[in-house]
Amino acid sequence: MDFDLSPEQRMFQRAVHDFCAAEVKPYAAQVDETGELRWEAIRKMRDLGLTGMQVPEADGGAGLDTISMAIATEALGWACGSTALSVAAHNGLCCAPIANWGTPEQKARYLPRLLSGEVLGSLALTEPGAGSDLAGGVQTSARRDGDNWVINGHKAWITNPRYAPVVVTLVRTNKEAGTRGFSMLLVEPGTPGFTIHPAEKKMGLNGSTTHMLTFEEVRVPADALLGAEGRGFPQTMQTLDGGRVGIGALGVGLAQAAFEAAVRYAQERRAFGKPISEHQAIQWMIADAALEIEAARLMVYRAAWLKDQGRDFSKAAAMGKLMATEVAERVARNAIQIHGSYGYSREYPVERIYRDQRLMTIGEGTSEIQRLVIARHVLREMAL
Numbered sequence: 001m002d003f004d005l006s007p008e009q010r011m012f013q014r015a016v017h018d019f020c021a022a023e024v025k026p027y028a029a030q031v032d033e034t035g036e037l038r039w040e041a042i043r044k045m046r047d048l049g050l051t052g053m054q055v056p057e058a059d060g061g062a063g064l065d066t067i068s069m070a071i072a073t074e075a076l077g078w079a080c081g082s083t084a085l086s087v088a089a090h091n092g093l094c095c096a097p098i099a100n101w102g103t104p105e106q107k108a109r110y111l112p113r114l115l116s117g118e119v120l121g122s123l124a125l126t127e128p129g130a131g132s133d134l135a136g137g138v139q140t141s142a143r144r145d146g147d148n149w150v151i152n153g154h155k156a157w158i159t160n161p162r163y164a165p166v167v168v169t170l171v172r173t174n175k176e177a178g179t180r181g182f183s184m185l186l187v188e189p190g191t192p193g194f195t196i197h198p199a200e201k202k203m204g205l206n207g208s209t210t211h212m213l214t215f216e217e218v219r220v221p222a223d224a225l226l227g228a229e230g231r232g233f234p235q236t237m238q239t240l241d242g243g244r245v246g247i248g249a250l251g252v253g254l255a256q257a258a259f260e261a262a263v264r265y266a267q268e269r270r271a272f273g274k275p276i277s278e279h280q281a282i283q284w285m286i287a288d289a290a291l292e293i294e295a296a297r298l299m300v301y302r303a304a305w306l307k308d309q310g311r312d313f314s315k316a317a318a319m320g321k322l323m324a325t326e327v328a329e330r331v332a333r334n335a336i337q338i339h340g341s342y343g344y345s346r347e348y349p350v351e352r353i354y355r356d357q358r359l360m361t362i363g364e365g366t367s368e369i370q371r372l373v374i375a376r377h378v379l380r381e382m383a384l
């Protein structure tokens with residue numbers, strides 16, 4: 001889609017696409033099978049600005065606008081779901097809050113390393129007993145003790161901590177204060193009492209490892225507080241709004257990859273004396289996929305554009321994420337259908353894409369939570 005991309009955005013799109021086609025996509029099956037990211041590619045991402053996409057140039061980042069971030073994340077998703085998820089989480093969930101709320105000292109301590117391509121950052125919100133309902137369910141707490149915060153609790157389903165120099169961690173610093181009682185702390189792996197458990201065994205996204213974390217009397221200095229004390233909850237909501245544009249773009253990329261594979265296959269495979277692409281039932285699946293991918297991409301880009309304009313993009317981000325991730329699921333499902341038995345085989349990429357896309361309607365807010373966000377906005381806008 002290039003309806004109104006600027007010449008710079010179009011050039012960037014071409015560069016990222018070519019990079020992903022050469023360095024990421026050919027290795028996607030290997031990343032899935034080995035459970036290891038391809039660091040050779042991640043190191044090279046630094047030169048394209050993909051390791052600090054929206055970190056301001058003044059802080060050493062690429063200072064990309066949000067549409068360019070969506071372009072890059074879509075290309076990564078098209079190439080490899082695991083790589084895309086880890087890089088999207090690094091950018092949207094770790095670099096973004098540090099760039100937004102970090103003190104000059106915190107930025108100087110973490111951003112150069114985070115942007116280096118040698119590590120990937122992490123954000124820990126979810127807990128064994130709390131995902132959608134963070135406000136009601138988060139138990140991990142931090143108490144002040146002299147010049148330290150002392151953290152206790154568990155986090156679950158956390159992307160990237162194994163590679164991270166820092167895990168941005170949501171904690172309760174005041175149990176009585178409701179959503180005003182949360183704060184974000186910067187926790188460095190290796191701190192005594194901080195355990196990163198072995199990777200979860202997942203359905204897909206196997207190269208992007210996901211871990212449970214335990215905090216037992218973990219002491220971090222007072223200046224590990226990211227942003228103001230008590231502001232952790234709105235900071236989380238703001239971070240997730242931005243992250244949703246990224247996950248939406250990732251969904252578009254996964255859908256595009258499944259679509260391309262299915263269209264190619266449909267033109268090669270023959271049944272009843274002609275390529276299956278000449279059977280109308282297959283054409284309808286192709287047409288619906290083309291239509292839905294285009295619609296999803298436009299919605300994600302619109303949310304990105306609103307964010308770049310400094311306008312409220314929360315509803316648009318929820319709509320874009322919901323649309324794109326549900327489209328990805330339908331398109332990947334039909335891509336397997338078009339492949340017949342071959343689609344069910346690990347020999348063909350649609351099998352992996354189908355497993356990888358499944359997370360997208362769950363992570364960074366489930367489809368149900370996106371609908372809740374959208375409905376809240378609509379009811380507020382149309383209040384009697």
Ligand SMILES: Cc1cc2nc3c(=O)[nH]c(=O)nc-3n(C[C@H](O)[C@H](O)[C@H](O)COP(=O)(O)OP(=O)(O)OC[C@H]3O[C@@H](n4cnc5c(N)ncnc54)[C@H](O)[C@@H]3O)c2cc1C
Binds near residue numbers: 093125133157160372
């Ligand atoms: C691969 C992977 C990577 C992840 N990476 C991270 C990460 O880096 N950092 C992090 O913090 N978390 C991460 N997560 C966690 C993810 O964000 C949560 O799993 C997600 O937010 C859903 O939370 P939950 O699993 O606790 O589901 P729950 O909140 O228990 O929801 C269960 C079901 O109930 C529904 N539900 C809940 N509340 C409502 C409601 N009010 N109305 C209607 N339906 C409702 C949900 O939509 C869902 O269908 C990751 C998860 C996975 C699988």
